[in-house]
Amino acid sequence: MGMNITEKILAAHSGLDKVEPGQIINAKVDIALGNDITAPIAISEFKKAGADKVWDKGKVALVPDHFSPNKDIASAEQCKILRDFARQQDLEHYFELGEMGVEHALLPEQGIVGPGDVVIGADSHTCTYGALGAFSTGVGSTDLAAAMITGEVWFKVPEAILFNYTGKLGNWVDGKDLILYTIGQVGVDGALYKSMEFTGPIISGLGMDDRLTMANMAIEAGGKNGIIVPDEVTKAYVEGRFKRTPIYYTSDSDANYCEKIEIDCTNIRPQIAFPHLPSNTRPVDEATSVVIDQVVIGSCTNGRMDDLRKAAQLMKGKKVAPYLRCIVIPATQHIYRQAMKEGLLDIFVEAGAAVSTPTCGPCLGGHMGILAKGERALATTNRNFVGRMGSPESEVYLAGPTVAAATAIKGRIACPEEVA
Amino acid sequence: MKFTGRVWKFGADIDTDAIIPARRLNTSDPKELAKYCMEDADPEFINKISAGDIILADKNFGCGSSREHAPIAIKEAKISCIIAKSFARIFYRNSFNMGLPIFESADAYDAIAEGAEVEVDADAGVVRDLASGKEFKVAPIPEFMQELLRDGGLMAHIAKKQSA
Ligand code: SF4
Numbered sequence: 125m126g127m128n129i130t131e132k133i134l135a136a137h138s139g140l141d142k143v144e145p146g147q148i149i150n151a152k153v154d155i156a157l158g159n160d161i162t163a164p165i166a167i168s169e170f171k172k173a174g175a176d177k178v179w180d181k182g183k184v185a186l187v188p189d190h191f192s193p194n195k196d197i198a199s200a201e202q203c204k205i206l207r208d209f210a211r212q213q214d215l216e217h218y219f220e221l222g223e224m225g226v227e228h229a230l231l232p233e234q235g236i237v238g239p240g241d242v243v244i245g246a247d248s249h250t251c252t253y254g255a256l257g258a259f260s261t262g263v264g265s266t267d268l269a270a271a272m273i274t275g276e277v278w279f280k281v282p283e284a285i286l287f288n289y290t291g292k293l294g295n296w297v298d299g300k301d302l303i304l305y306t307i308g309q310v311g312v313d314g315a316l317y318k319s320m321e322f323t324g325p326i327i328s329g330l331g332m333d334d335r336l337t338m339a340n341m342a343i344e345a346g347g348k349n350g351i352i353v354p355d356e357v358t359k360a361y362v363e364g365r366f367k368r369t370p371i372y373y374t375s376d377s378d379a380n381y382c383e384k385i386e387i388d389c390t391n392i393r394p395q396i397a398f399p400h401l402p403s404n405t406r407p408v409d410e411a412t413s414v415v416i417d418q419v420v421i422g423s424c425t426n427g428r429m430d431d432l433r434k435a436a437q438l439m440k441g442k443k444v445a446p447y448l449r450c451i452v453i454p455a456t457q458h459i460y461r462q463a464m465k466e467g468l469l470d471i472f473v474e475a476g477a478a479v480s481t482p483t484c485g486p487c488l489g490g491h492m493g494i495l496a497k498g499e500r501a502l503a504t505t506n507r508n509f510v511g512r513m514g515s516p517e518s519e520v521y522l523a524g525p526t527v528a529a530a531t532a533i534k535g536r537i538a539c540p541e542e543v544a
Numbered sequence: 545m546k547f548t549g550r551v552w553k554f555g556a557d558i559d560t561d562a563i564i565p566a567r568r569l570n571t572s573d574p575k576e577l578a579k580y581c582m583e584d585a586d587p588e589f590i591n592k593i594s595a596g597d598i599i600l601a602d603k604n605f606g607c608g609s610s611r612e613h614a615p616i617a618i619k620e621a622k623i624s625c626i627i628a629k630s631f632a633r634i635f636y637r638n639s640f641n642m643g644l645p646i647f648e649s650a651d652a653y654d655a656i657a658e659g660a661e662v663e664v665d666a667d668a669g670v671v672r673d674l675a676s677g678k679e680f681k682v683a684p685i686p687e688f689m690q691e692l693l694r695d696g697g698l699m700a701h702i703a704k705k706q707s708a
Pocket of ligand 1: 228425506
């Protein structure tokens, strides 16, 4: 029996020829990531353990993206802990405000993570980098502390589910719709403890931004990682960008999967996840009577160039609906500048949207767009749990960037074709 | 290891935003976090519980973010252990890494009522409903993870290995 890509990467990083689901291994880590919420606990554990230096100053990445620009004194203290530690440890990958972007958009863009890597991050959406053919997963602060000392992390090798996407993609359907549809099919614990491998002709046809969106939300099905075997699209993205040598792993044709799920994309419409679970999905056509108070376009799920281009294309020359707040948050400084060069920011501001500096901000109900009691948001983010964007009595609907743009213009959930 | 306490029941897919909402995460002080434990699932929770009480939940407890603030808040609120049908994976590993005991048992959730006094016998792998005397099996914990719990969490485990 052969191995799938996840097993091969884990075996190579733990010095083994072969690994099997259920096996507990110690893997060497290529990059260990923390942010302004999770790293302070890790740094405190690191110090409590009496550690002096991180195992490799080129392999620890700290990104203060959640509550920065500092939203209050308490969060300023959290960010300061990162800054002081980064300076003291002379970390190569610390991103100060002004360079900082949303971590899971930033690390691939800056070529810090790449194919064949084992990446851990004290943030659940670390699974994003699986789109590059890396094994990448979210862990807790204690794991981060341990990795900063030893350069290793323990894993139970996951079973894998293969998702095969076939058929033909409909108009206005993109990576966000595919992953929302998939989560709707399997449920929020449908891939619990498991690896989700995405494959098939539809995946081959997706650009890197759409692939990153899909891998980003593997955790929303309970998955340990989401992964796509590298191909020409991966190579084109990685070349000249990735700072180390990529290793392109594939899955053997006789690799072991605990389940294979076929998804015919032909009839999939743009998807909406209704409150309060990402699995609560319906086609947009069944949601068009829902009135919306705030639209958020951004986050590690959909704050990349392709997302902003898709939204701007629909908002060009139009106006945001009266009494609706539309907030656009480019995920990194690079994206911000590129969007400026392409005139996208002009289109958004002209339409009456507010454009923010990169931050997680409202995605986790941090700042920059908090909801009042009884308010409803439609967001391109990844979670719609109770209270996620503010008041425990507010609601979040999840969708892709084209539905978000259409909704901002109509003032209610809208199909992209209504404004195209 | 044995834990005895009153049971507080929660439904399926209790996420980390319900356990400790992000608006409370501008600090990592355990005492501060404990004040808001389970706030968005049950605002009165922290006022109702006593030290040693037990959380009993349906499937996929702790789904969502990787925030260790969630198990920290629960531990600091003096909940002795959690029993659930299943746990989300990051919450699961965080709990072992921090030395917060958690147990998987579908039968216990279905049979035990809110407010019941229960005993968890970790070594025997059973949950007992003390009023009825009924016993429910918990899923066995892999050897490596038992070792983590015995050592008092991942950091203590590493310290032990490094000094060995
Ligand atoms: S954008 Fe949202 S989901 Fe992504 S890292 Fe930030 S808070 Fe988490």
